[in-house]
Amino acid sequence: MKLRYIAWNGAVAALFVALSYLLPIRLGSSLYMLAAFDPGLVPGLAVGNALAGVHHRPLDLIEGAVIGAFTPWLCSKVGPLWSPVVVAVVPSVWVAFWLTQVVGLSTAVVPGIVMGQLIAAAVGGIAILPLGRRLWKQGFLRGAER
16 A cells, blocks of 8 residues: 555545534535545545544444445545535435434434535535545546555
């Protein structure tokens, strides 16, 4: 593995955790869209999502890693155009199911989850996708360099 690949994944994981802790909504989810430009960032996004849930139950770390790997992987498959839709839908459905069926919370939490993911998708479409395009064009994001 190249040092650059490890460094980018570490930076993305740290940024994901920072955004998740500093802001009241999960804007870190918007970073999933970077995988549309570099699928090599999926591990960093999975680790970032898992670490963002470290203050929850241990099982939530595993759940965070799973959804944190699946969503950016899917973004890498559908490309930048459809990545906002993936970010809006996949975590909304998964987290709503997880919290209501596995954790046992009321379905009253679902609208808040959906709203948070819609905001993350909008921010991603407005800010993260242009950033990803720019980083990709400048050669910083290149999945083949692993």
